[in-house]
Amino acid sequence: MLLNTISNALSTLSEPWWKIFYDFSSLTQAIDEGLRSSLSPFWAVTIEMLIIGVVFLLFYALIGLFLVIAERKVCAFIQNRLGPNRIGPYGLFQTIADLVKLLFKELIPIKNADGFLFNLAPYIVIIVNFMVLAALPYGKGLHAIDFNIGIFYVIAVSSMSVIGVLLAGWSSNSKYSLIGAMRSGAQIVSYELSIGLAIITVVVLAGSMQLSEIVEAQRTGWFIFKGHVPAFLAFIIYIIAGTAETNRGPFDMAEAESELTAGYHTEYSGIKFAFFYLAEYINMFIVAAVAATLFLGGWMPFHVGNWEGFNRIMDFIPPFFWFFGKTFFVIYLIMLFKWTFPRLRIDQLLTLEWKYLLPINLVNVLIMAFLVLMGWHF
Amino acid sequence: MNSIIQYFKEIIQGVGSLLKGMRVTNRYFFSPGKIVTQKYPNNRKDLVMFERFKGEVVMPHNESNEHKCTGCGICEINCPNGTIEVISKTIITEDGKKKRVIDKHIYRLGMCTFCALCVKTCPSNALAFSQEFEHAVFNRALLIKTLNKPGSQLMKGVE
Amino acid sequence: MEEIIKEVVIDEQEEYTINMGPQHPSTHGVLRLVVSLKGEIVKNIEPHIGYIHRGIEKMCESITYPQIIHLTDRMDYLSAAINNEAVCLAVEKALEVEIPDRIKIIRTIISELTRIQSHQLFWASYGMDMGGQTCFFYGLRDREKVLDIFEETTGGRMIVSYNCPGGLMYDIHPNFQKRVKEFIKYFRGVLWEYDAILSGNVIFRERTIGIGRLKLEDAISYGITGPSGRASGFSCDIRKQEPYSAYDRVKFNEVLYTEGDTYHRYLARIEEMRESMNIIDQLIDNIPEGPYFVKMKPVIKLPEGEYFQRVETARGELDVFIKSDGNKNPYRVKFRSPNFVNLGVLNHISKDFKIADLIAIAGSLDFVIPDIDR
Amino acid sequence: MTSNQLMFILFSAMIVVFSILTVTTRRILRAAAFLLMVLLSTSGLYFMLNYQFMAAVQLTLYAGGIVVLIIFSILLTSHISQKFEPVELKKSIFSALAAVAGAILCILTILDYSFSATTVAAQEVNMKLIGKSLLSVDYDGYVLPFEVISILLLAAMIAAIVVAKKGGPAKTKTPTLN
16 A cells, blocks of 8 residues: 555656656655545654655665775775675675674673663664764755754764763773773763864854755855865864764774774674664764765755856766765765874873864854855855 | 964974875775785685795605605604604515615694704605695694505615 | 873772783783773783793703704794894804805895894884774785795795704795895885874874883893884894894994884884895895805704804894703703893883873884793 | 654653653663653654754753763763662652652642643744844843853863862873863
8 A cells, every 4th residue: 555655656756767866855745745645644644754764774774884895995995905805796795794694693791781771872872873864965855854953953963972882881891891981982072062163164154054055055166165264174173073073083092992902892792783883884974974065065066167068067967976975075085084094092182172173163163254244255 | 472383383294294194095095906915715726836835745756656755764853843753664675675665654734833854854855845735624633644645665766 | 081080980999900911902912911000091010921831942952953943933923034043143153163155145134134024014013003004904015025035935934944053944046136126126115105104194103202211221221122222222233233144244224212212112113124125235236156054964963061142133132042961952042032021111111101002112112922922 | 643642642751751760770870871861852842842943952961961971970980880779768758759749739830821722833943043042132132141151151160170180280291181
């Protein structure tokens, strides 16, 4: 019945199917109308929620698996290696095999651990990820919720992922885990400031917190070009702070394997470990996606002034692909950080935040506000 | 004022050094020709080991199943950890003389440290290293090898 | 943040201990460090060794001199050829054998190649300790080329067993000179990457400069040798002080720094790779023709007495002491291994630093655990 | 029943259950975790009301800020094996009475107020409006409370630094953050 409704809805689409890639709103509206016409509002909403839930579950798993293999391949190429090359063409199914392995692995119970919190922690991290993913604009009209306060919501929700890490570290009843959790707590809490301020710089430029409006405001030019130096600085700071926020790259103090073996998830095994592992990659995706949305124009194609022909060609690439292209570019940057730099020490990490990023950021916001007041941006 | 200049100088120098490192890694990412990985089990056919590679000790036999081992036991004496055991037997040759020849030359690959003393000290050059390096077996007993082939004989002219 | 952790420690204890090892990613083997921590500050380190003790010195008493060589390979497996050389030199000294130039020069080249590959692995694993995993693969990529040279000539990659009393096991491979020259050319070309990725990196410098400072007098009194000692200004290069093999005929600088911190211990090794390449440059074209071994008696018996030989391995001074009672087996063999002595200073220089610094300091001392335990 | 009602019931049930769990659990970090759930459910209610700004503030300040702070201080001070003693009977009776009295008072007050059903659909609050009123000096502007709270927080921060510094400078060779 449900499938019928959806296929009916699809058949009412006036445009050819590939046009969907340019504007998803017609598709989503068609499904919505189809459901509402044949069902009571309660069931219509429930089914819509279910569809979105399933889509995000799939999306989450796919992105996670893809990013893991991507990271392994990227780091392999950086290090003059081939990377996974056994399972599937070019080893592309390696992560699926890994996932299956992790699913079947024993979940080792920890003596004297706080079982409830120990089991809860990975889910907190995962749920937070889902909540953020729902608010991102993936393409034109491809938006689960378009909040008025979009970007504020993203910061608010992502600030909670640290709780999962802290709980995991504490409840494992292991010293390595506890030190890892402490470090990551200090790190995430302080780098949130930088992320927030970098985002505020963009919000000042855009004049809105709604993600769809922010993207729309970049129709005439991406913010990284529009807001010249301050926007560029904010972008750099955002990338650095975002890398730190996801416990990655040179900032992976929380799991520093040469010091703390694996930090806060030392004691986790099997699928619960996989949750943390996956969450780290989804976090990276979120950071990159937000960077792409705020600074690189989201799903907006790249336009240059009045080169009509060039702009026309750019418009041919669907917005969906623009979004993911930009996101993966930022992800590549973040991976490059991780595979190039040695790890910082915990006090250097905090020095970097409080002595360098934060003051520069504050001044940067001021400059940006001044630019916007004077109307000096493009 | 000086400290402010210092502050920004530090930042610029730091970022510069980071970019330098990223240039190296980025360049390698985009140069797939530099990949050094060998796809090992796939390249078995054209994988050539160096001729001196110490894979395992073997006793070369010629076409007529003859080896050069006289059973003197010098390799056994020289082996630092008892890897080699030479079991000889006495046979009566055609002209009626008693002669000691090798019965079994036992080589325990699992204990070998590849010091090459046996190969080097062998007076008749009966032993050599092969380039075989895939030694993994499921049963440890398979690592105990008899180097002289069944029915093999001492090469003519080797004493 | 640090402050808070320091004062309100878990379970209201002042200090708590963490077992680092025997299995830990950054102890490079089976070293166990019992670390007392106050927050993240290291208060005391107690190394527990012996997890890989094989009794090499005792084993030497029951085997002949040529057989000892293969055991020395397995002490400091990264300086295998240099360890071999030490025993060979001691035996040759005892027997008063005149060693031809060809052997001396080949030994020196192999030793310096060993030193280079050891420092390459140091660079690789040190980068890994500091969290830069790419260093590990670049280091191993370059080391592979040295190992190929070894494999072609000696038949072994790490465990070479190339020296023997009276000379060498085999003559050098015909390709040897060509390949060594190719390697030197290649390695000179990629050494700047080492600086770009690690030495010059601001994060790395911040993490190592001024950390784990070892004073000159401490270096001398603890007997820290090798690049770690020379970074503190302790001129302890045996190659300069008691030249053996062909070191008296080459020109090279002893890498000396005065700072003695982690960064300079690291830098000393990088510079030593350059110096080693200079030494090889001077020798590689001047290998005279001749035999590759001196004919020795089939059973080597050392005259009664005590014999001593010092060599400079990649990690410091290796001393071999042989006491012979005239038999074909030594009466007693003692190795003064550099790693065991260098480990002794770890507690002294890493006190009051953070646990992350401990990793950096321990890494910069460049331990090879089998050499500590023997 | 509409989906709105269902969600409302779900959220309120979560709030009630987790509140009770928060005060009855004998492990301190679990209490913090349950408190987090309560705060999350509350912000869920705000989201239902389409009052997203408030919901996000609830998330950042309470869930992301206060609870993290609480958990952090628990991490620093208590060990995993610590449990609270069960409360004495007398104490629990008194606190139950106090709670019931408080609940009765609240319920009476709520019942006293006649909630007129509105037909207007919930509207999203304009962000610009919130921003302007936060910085306005008019009668309904919030600039004065905003500043007062800022000064209060500043004072608290300075006090925290002073308290933390009491032990004297750390005797470490590396610079620590202060």
